[in-house]
Amino acid sequence: MSNVLLRVEGLVKSYGARRAVDGVSFQVRTGQTVGLLGPNGAGKSTTVSMLCGLLRPDAGQVLLDGQPVTTGAAGVKRRIGLVPQDLALYEDLAARENLKLFGALYGLKGKALDDRIDSVLGLVGLSDRARDKPATFSGGMKRRLNIAAALLHDPDLLILDEPTVGVDPQSRNAIFDTLEALQAQGRALIYTSHYMEEVERLADHIVIIDHGKVLADDSPAALHRKLASKALLRVELAEPAGSQLLDALRTQAGVTALASEGNALDIGLTDNADAVPLLGWLQGQGQRAVHFATARASLEDIFLDLTGRSLRD
Numbered sequence: 001m002s003n004v005l006l007r008v009e010g011l012v013k014s015y016g017a018r019r020a021v022d023g024v025s026f027q028v029r030t031g032q033t034v035g036l037l038g039p040n041g042a043g044k045s046t047t048v049s050m051l052c053g054l055l056r057p058d059a060g061q062v063l064l065d066g067q068p069v070t071t072g073a074a075g076v077k078r079r080i081g082l083v084p085q086d087l088a089l090y091e092d093l094a095a096r097e098n099l100k101l102f103g104a105l106y107g108l109k110g111k112a113l114d115d116r117i118d119s120v121l122g123l124v125g126l127s128d129r130a131r132d133k134p135a136t137f138s139g140g141m142k143r144r145l146n147i148a149a150a151l152l153h154d155p156d157l158l159i160l161d162e163p164t165v166g167v168d169p170q171s172r173n174a175i176f177d178t179l180e181a182l183q184a185q186g187r188a189l190i191y192t193s194h195y196m197e198e199v200e201r202l203a204d205h206i207v208i209i210d211h212g213k214v215l216a217d218d219s220p221a222a223l224h225r226k227l228a229s230k231a232l233l234r235v236e237l238a239e240p241a242g243s244q245l246l247d248a249l250r251t252q253a254g255v256t257a258l259a260s261e262g263n264a265l266d267i268g269l270t271d272n273a274d275a276v277p278l279l280g281w282l283q284g285q286g287q288r289a290v291h292f293a294t295a296r297a298s299l300e301d302i303f304l305d306l307t308g309r310s311l312r313d
Protein backbone atom coordinates (compact mmCIF):
# COMPACT_ATOMS: atom_id res chain seq x y z
CA MET A 1 0.00 0.00 0.00
CA SER A 2 1.22 3.52 -0.77
CA ASN A 3 2.68 5.88 1.84
CA VAL A 4 0.65 8.13 4.07
CA LEU A 5 0.91 11.63 2.58
CA LEU A 6 -1.29 13.59 4.97
CA ARG A 7 -1.94 12.66 8.57
CA VAL A 8 -4.71 14.55 10.37
CA GLU A 9 -4.61 14.04 14.12
CA GLY A 10 -7.29 15.11 16.60
CA LEU A 11 -8.17 18.50 15.12
CA VAL A 12 -10.29 20.73 17.34
CA LYS A 13 -11.60 24.22 16.54
CA SER A 14 -14.18 26.29 18.37
CA TYR A 15 -15.81 29.55 17.38
CA GLY A 16 -16.73 31.06 20.74
CA ALA A 17 -18.64 28.37 22.60
CA ARG A 18 -19.42 26.38 19.42
CA ARG A 19 -17.12 23.46 18.68
CA ALA A 20 -17.11 23.42 14.88
CA VAL A 21 -14.49 20.64 14.69
CA ASP A 22 -14.30 18.20 17.57
CA GLY A 23 -11.40 15.75 17.32
CA VAL A 24 -11.17 14.99 13.59
CA SER A 25 -8.55 12.43 12.54
CA PHE A 26 -8.00 10.69 9.21
CA GLN A 27 -5.26 10.16 6.68
CA VAL A 28 -4.65 10.49 2.95
CA ARG A 29 -2.27 8.19 1.11
CA THR A 30 -0.21 9.20 -1.90
CA GLY A 31 -2.44 9.19 -4.98
CA GLN A 32 -5.59 8.57 -2.93
CA THR A 33 -8.86 10.49 -3.18
CA VAL A 34 -10.56 10.99 0.17
CA GLY A 35 -14.15 12.21 0.17
CA LEU A 36 -15.05 14.37 3.16
CA LEU A 37 -18.81 14.06 3.44
CA GLY A 38 -21.20 15.87 5.76
CA PRO A 39 -24.29 18.08 5.78
CA ASN A 40 -24.12 21.88 5.84
CA GLY A 41 -22.42 23.08 8.99
CA ALA A 42 -20.78 19.70 9.74
CA GLY A 43 -17.36 21.34 9.97
CA LYS A 44 -15.92 20.53 6.53
CA SER A 45 -14.76 24.05 5.60
CA THR A 46 -13.26 24.62 9.03
CA THR A 47 -11.38 21.31 8.74
CA VAL A 48 -10.17 22.20 5.24
CA SER A 49 -8.87 25.59 6.42
CA MET A 50 -6.82 23.82 9.10
CA LEU A 51 -5.51 21.24 6.60
CA CYS A 52 -4.06 24.06 4.48
CA GLY A 53 -2.59 25.95 7.41
CA LEU A 54 -5.00 28.87 6.92
CA LEU A 55 -6.59 28.39 10.32
CA ARG A 56 -4.75 27.38 13.48
CA PRO A 57 -6.36 24.47 15.34
CA ASP A 58 -7.09 24.76 19.08
CA ALA A 59 -5.69 21.23 19.37
CA GLY A 60 -4.37 18.50 17.10
CA GLN A 61 -2.04 18.65 14.14
CA VAL A 62 -1.74 18.13 10.41
CA LEU A 63 1.37 16.41 9.08
CA LEU A 64 2.37 16.28 5.42
CA ASP A 65 5.04 13.62 4.94
CA GLY A 66 5.65 13.91 8.68
CA GLN A 67 6.13 17.69 8.64
CA PRO A 68 3.66 19.94 10.49
CA VAL A 69 1.57 22.08 8.14
CA THR A 70 0.21 24.49 10.74
CA THR A 71 3.47 25.68 12.17
CA GLY A 72 5.64 24.39 9.33
CA ALA A 73 7.70 26.30 6.82
CA ALA A 74 6.08 27.73 3.68
CA GLY A 75 7.60 24.81 1.75
CA VAL A 76 5.14 22.37 3.34
CA LYS A 77 2.10 24.51 2.59
CA ARG A 78 3.25 24.82 -1.00
CA ARG A 79 2.73 21.12 -1.52
CA ILE A 80 -1.00 21.65 -0.99
CA GLY A 81 -3.39 23.31 -3.45
CA LEU A 82 -6.76 24.65 -2.30
CA VAL A 83 -9.88 25.25 -4.37
CA PRO A 84 -11.97 27.27 -1.90
CA GLN A 85 -15.75 27.32 -1.77
CA ASP A 86 -15.88 30.99 -2.72
CA LEU A 87 -14.59 31.73 -6.20
CA ALA A 88 -11.63 34.09 -6.29
CA LEU A 89 -11.25 35.44 -9.83
CA TYR A 90 -10.89 38.81 -11.51
CA GLU A 91 -13.97 38.81 -13.70
CA ASP A 92 -12.63 41.42 -16.14
CA LEU A 93 -9.17 39.94 -16.66
CA ALA A 94 -8.66 37.22 -19.27
CA ALA A 95 -8.37 33.67 -17.92
CA ARG A 96 -4.65 33.59 -18.72
CA GLU A 97 -4.07 36.95 -16.96
CA ASN A 98 -5.87 35.62 -13.89
CA LEU A 99 -3.53 32.63 -13.84
CA LYS A 100 -0.49 34.94 -14.24
CA LEU A 101 -1.55 36.78 -11.08
CA PHE A 102 -2.00 33.53 -9.15
CA GLY A 103 1.33 32.23 -10.48
CA ALA A 104 3.09 35.40 -9.30
CA LEU A 105 1.76 34.74 -5.80
CA TYR A 106 3.60 31.42 -5.89
CA GLY A 107 6.76 33.13 -7.18
CA LEU A 108 6.39 31.71 -10.69
CA LYS A 109 7.34 33.86 -13.69
CA GLY A 110 8.58 33.96 -17.26
CA LYS A 111 8.54 30.86 -19.45
CA ALA A 112 8.15 28.50 -16.49
CA LEU A 113 4.88 30.26 -15.59
CA ASP A 114 3.67 30.32 -19.23
CA ASP A 115 4.33 26.59 -19.54
CA ARG A 116 2.48 25.84 -16.29
CA ILE A 117 -0.46 27.98 -17.43
CA ASP A 118 -0.66 26.06 -20.74
CA SER A 119 -0.50 22.79 -18.87
CA VAL A 120 -3.21 23.58 -16.27
CA LEU A 121 -5.53 25.17 -18.85
CA GLY A 122 -5.27 21.98 -20.90
CA LEU A 123 -5.97 19.88 -17.87
CA VAL A 124 -9.19 21.72 -16.99
CA GLY A 125 -10.29 21.88 -20.65
CA LEU A 126 -10.09 25.68 -21.02
CA SER A 127 -7.16 26.04 -23.47
CA ASP A 128 -9.39 27.59 -26.12
CA ARG A 129 -10.85 30.12 -23.64
CA ALA A 130 -7.52 31.46 -22.34
CA ARG A 131 -8.12 34.93 -23.80
CA ASP A 132 -11.71 35.20 -22.57
CA LYS A 133 -12.78 36.86 -19.34
CA PRO A 134 -14.38 34.86 -16.50
CA ALA A 135 -17.29 37.34 -16.72
CA THR A 136 -18.29 35.44 -19.89
CA PHE A 137 -17.89 31.96 -18.29
CA SER A 138 -20.53 29.61 -16.86
CA GLY A 139 -20.34 28.76 -13.15
CA GLY A 140 -18.67 25.45 -13.98
CA MET A 141 -16.03 27.08 -16.21
CA LYS A 142 -15.19 29.57 -13.45
CA ARG A 143 -14.81 26.68 -11.05
CA ARG A 144 -12.47 24.91 -13.49
CA LEU A 145 -10.39 28.09 -13.77
CA ASN A 146 -10.16 28.13 -9.98
CA ILE A 147 -8.97 24.50 -10.07
CA ALA A 148 -6.35 25.50 -12.65
CA ALA A 149 -5.16 28.31 -10.33
CA ALA A 150 -4.78 25.86 -7.45
CA LEU A 151 -2.65 23.56 -9.64
CA LEU A 152 -0.15 26.15 -10.94
CA HIS A 153 2.47 25.36 -8.30
CA ASP A 154 2.09 21.61 -8.98
CA PRO A 155 0.91 20.55 -5.49
CA ASP A 156 1.02 16.89 -4.36
CA LEU A 157 -2.38 17.25 -2.69
CA LEU A 158 -5.34 19.18 -4.06
CA ILE A 159 -8.18 20.05 -1.68
CA LEU A 160 -11.55 20.97 -3.16
CA ASP A 161 -14.24 22.49 -0.93
CA GLU A 162 -17.67 21.67 -2.40
CA PRO A 163 -16.60 22.38 -5.99
CA THR A 164 -19.97 21.62 -7.59
CA VAL A 165 -22.05 24.14 -5.64
CA GLY A 166 -23.87 26.40 -8.12
CA VAL A 167 -22.72 24.38 -11.12
CA ASP A 168 -24.99 22.92 -13.83
CA PRO A 169 -24.94 19.12 -14.46
CA GLN A 170 -22.93 19.36 -17.69
CA SER A 171 -20.21 21.46 -16.07
CA ARG A 172 -20.28 19.13 -13.10
CA ASN A 173 -19.27 16.31 -15.41
CA ALA A 174 -16.49 18.46 -16.86
CA ILE A 175 -15.20 19.03 -13.31
CA PHE A 176 -15.30 15.28 -12.66
CA ASP A 177 -13.37 14.66 -15.90
CA THR A 178 -10.69 17.09 -14.69
CA LEU A 179 -10.51 15.40 -11.30
CA GLU A 180 -10.29 11.95 -12.88
CA ALA A 181 -7.39 13.20 -15.03
CA LEU A 182 -5.67 14.40 -11.84
CA GLN A 183 -6.24 11.01 -10.23
CA ALA A 184 -4.69 9.32 -13.26
CA GLN A 185 -1.60 11.51 -12.73
CA GLY A 186 -1.32 10.04 -9.24
CA ARG A 187 -2.19 13.25 -7.43
CA ALA A 188 -3.91 12.97 -4.04
CA LEU A 189 -7.26 14.71 -3.62
CA ILE A 190 -9.53 15.67 -0.76
CA TYR A 191 -13.04 16.31 -2.01
CA THR A 192 -15.65 17.78 0.32
CA SER A 193 -19.32 17.52 -0.48
CA HIS A 194 -22.73 16.94 1.01
CA TYR A 195 -23.62 14.67 -1.92
CA MET A 196 -22.81 11.00 -1.33
CA GLU A 197 -23.17 10.18 -5.05
CA GLU A 198 -20.31 12.60 -5.88
CA VAL A 199 -18.05 11.29 -3.16
CA GLU A 200 -18.93 7.69 -4.07
CA ARG A 201 -18.01 8.31 -7.69
CA LEU A 202 -14.62 9.88 -7.02
CA ALA A 203 -13.28 8.69 -3.69
CA ASP A 204 -11.49 5.50 -2.69
CA HIS A 205 -12.05 6.44 0.92
CA ILE A 206 -14.97 8.23 2.56
CA VAL A 207 -14.78 10.18 5.83
CA ILE A 208 -18.26 11.09 7.08
CA ILE A 209 -18.40 14.00 9.52
CA ASP A 210 -21.31 15.47 11.45
CA HIS A 211 -21.27 18.06 14.25
CA GLY A 212 -17.48 18.22 13.92
CA LYS A 213 -16.92 14.51 14.59
CA VAL A 214 -15.89 11.62 12.32
CA LEU A 215 -18.74 9.09 12.17
CA ALA A 216 -17.24 6.75 9.59
CA ASP A 217 -13.92 6.35 7.81
CA ASP A 218 -13.95 3.55 5.25
CA SER A 219 -13.84 2.52 1.62
CA PRO A 220 -17.19 2.78 -0.24
CA ALA A 221 -17.33 -1.05 -0.42
CA ALA A 222 -16.83 -1.38 3.35
CA LEU A 223 -19.52 1.25 3.98
CA HIS A 224 -21.89 -0.69 1.72
CA ARG A 225 -21.29 -3.80 3.80
CA LYS A 226 -22.02 -1.81 6.98
CA LEU A 227 -25.26 -0.38 5.66
CA ALA A 228 -27.90 -1.76 8.05
CA SER A 229 -30.83 -0.54 5.94
CA LYS A 230 -31.31 -2.51 2.75
CA ALA A 231 -34.43 -0.63 1.71
CA LEU A 232 -35.96 2.76 2.35
CA LEU A 233 -39.61 3.69 2.82
CA ARG A 234 -40.51 7.35 2.41
CA VAL A 235 -43.94 8.27 3.72
CA GLU A 236 -45.79 11.55 3.66
CA LEU A 237 -48.42 11.60 6.38
CA ALA A 238 -51.55 13.74 6.45
CA GLU A 239 -50.26 15.22 9.72
CA PRO A 240 -46.85 15.40 11.44
CA ALA A 241 -46.03 12.35 13.57
CA GLY A 242 -45.84 12.84 17.34
CA SER A 243 -42.89 11.63 19.40
CA GLN A 244 -44.91 8.72 20.80
CA LEU A 245 -45.65 7.40 17.34
CA LEU A 246 -42.00 7.83 16.30
CA ASP A 247 -40.80 5.90 19.36
CA ALA A 248 -43.26 3.07 18.64
CA LEU A 249 -42.28 3.07 14.97
CA ARG A 250 -38.60 2.63 15.83
CA THR A 251 -39.36 -0.64 17.61
CA GLN A 252 -41.37 -2.18 14.74
CA ALA A 253 -39.98 -5.31 13.08
CA GLY A 254 -37.56 -4.53 10.26
CA VAL A 255 -37.05 -0.85 11.11
CA THR A 256 -33.32 -0.04 11.15
CA ALA A 257 -33.39 3.75 11.10
CA LEU A 258 -35.86 6.60 11.21
CA ALA A 259 -35.82 10.28 10.39
CA SER A 260 -38.80 12.63 10.48
CA GLU A 261 -39.23 16.14 9.25
CA GLY A 262 -42.65 17.76 9.27
CA ASN A 263 -45.07 15.32 7.67
CA ALA A 264 -42.31 13.28 6.04
CA LEU A 265 -40.83 10.07 7.40
CA ASP A 266 -37.71 8.33 6.08
CA ILE A 267 -37.70 4.77 7.37
CA GLY A 268 -34.74 2.45 6.88
CA LEU A 269 -35.74 -1.22 6.55
CA THR A 270 -33.88 -4.53 6.61
CA ASP A 271 -36.05 -5.69 3.70
CA ASN A 272 -38.33 -4.12 1.11
CA ALA A 273 -40.99 -6.65 2.14
CA ASP A 274 -41.27 -4.91 5.54
CA ALA A 275 -42.79 -1.85 3.88
CA VAL A 276 -46.35 -3.15 3.41
CA PRO A 277 -46.90 -4.43 6.98
CA LEU A 278 -45.43 -1.16 8.25
CA LEU A 279 -47.87 0.93 6.20
CA GLY A 280 -50.65 -1.26 7.63
CA TRP A 281 -49.35 -0.62 11.13
CA LEU A 282 -49.30 3.15 10.53
CA GLN A 283 -52.90 3.00 9.35
CA GLY A 284 -53.78 1.02 12.48
CA GLN A 285 -52.33 3.93 14.50
CA GLY A 286 -54.77 6.27 12.77
CA GLN A 287 -52.11 7.75 10.47
CA ARG A 288 -53.05 8.33 6.86
CA ALA A 289 -50.26 8.11 4.29
CA VAL A 290 -50.83 10.77 1.62
CA HIS A 291 -47.97 9.42 -0.42
CA PHE A 292 -45.34 6.72 -0.07
CA ALA A 293 -42.46 5.26 -2.05
CA THR A 294 -39.92 2.52 -1.48
CA ALA A 295 -36.38 2.39 -2.80
CA ARG A 296 -33.35 0.20 -2.54
CA ALA A 297 -31.07 1.68 0.11
CA SER A 298 -28.07 3.52 -1.31
CA LEU A 299 -24.80 4.48 0.32
CA GLU A 300 -26.41 7.84 1.09
CA ASP A 301 -28.63 6.07 3.62
CA ILE A 302 -25.61 5.20 5.76
CA PHE A 303 -26.00 8.74 7.07
CA LEU A 304 -29.56 7.91 8.14
CA ASP A 305 -28.26 4.74 9.83
CA LEU A 306 -25.52 6.66 11.64
CA THR A 307 -27.37 9.81 12.69
CA GLY A 308 -31.13 9.25 12.44
CA ARG A 309 -31.21 12.13 9.97
CA SER A 310 -31.33 12.16 6.19
CA LEU A 311 -28.45 13.63 4.21
CA ARG A 312 -30.82 15.90 2.32
CA ASP A 313 -31.11 19.66 2.27
Ligand SMILES: Nc1ncnc2c1ncn2[C@@H]1O[C@H](COP(=O)(O)OP(=O)(O)OP(=O)(O)O)[C@@H](O)[C@H]1O
Binds near residue numbers: 015040042046047
Ligand atom coordinates in the same frame (compact mmCIF):
# COMPACT_ATOMS: atom_id res chain seq x y z
N1 LIG B 1 -16.00 32.22 11.18
C1 LIG B 1 -16.92 31.59 11.91
N2 LIG B 1 -17.40 32.14 13.03
C2 LIG B 1 -18.33 31.52 13.79
N3 LIG B 1 -18.86 30.32 13.48
C3 LIG B 1 -18.44 29.70 12.37
C4 LIG B 1 -17.45 30.31 11.51
N4 LIG B 1 -17.23 29.47 10.48
C5 LIG B 1 -18.03 28.40 10.67
N5 LIG B 1 -18.76 28.53 11.80
C6 LIG B 1 -19.71 27.54 12.35
O1 LIG B 1 -19.00 26.32 12.53
C7 LIG B 1 -19.77 25.20 12.13
C8 LIG B 1 -19.05 24.44 11.02
O2 LIG B 1 -19.00 25.25 9.85
P1 LIG B 1 -18.25 24.82 8.51
O3 LIG B 1 -18.37 25.95 7.55
O4 LIG B 1 -16.92 24.32 8.86
O5 LIG B 1 -19.14 23.60 8.05
P2 LIG B 1 -19.30 22.96 6.61
O6 LIG B 1 -19.46 21.50 6.84
O7 LIG B 1 -18.20 23.39 5.73
O8 LIG B 1 -20.66 23.57 6.13
P3 LIG B 1 -21.02 24.31 4.76
O9 LIG B 1 -21.17 23.23 3.77
O10 LIG B 1 -22.31 24.99 5.08
O11 LIG B 1 -19.89 25.26 4.49
C9 LIG B 1 -21.11 25.76 11.72
O12 LIG B 1 -21.96 25.66 12.82
C10 LIG B 1 -20.82 27.20 11.39
O13 LIG B 1 -21.96 28.00 11.61
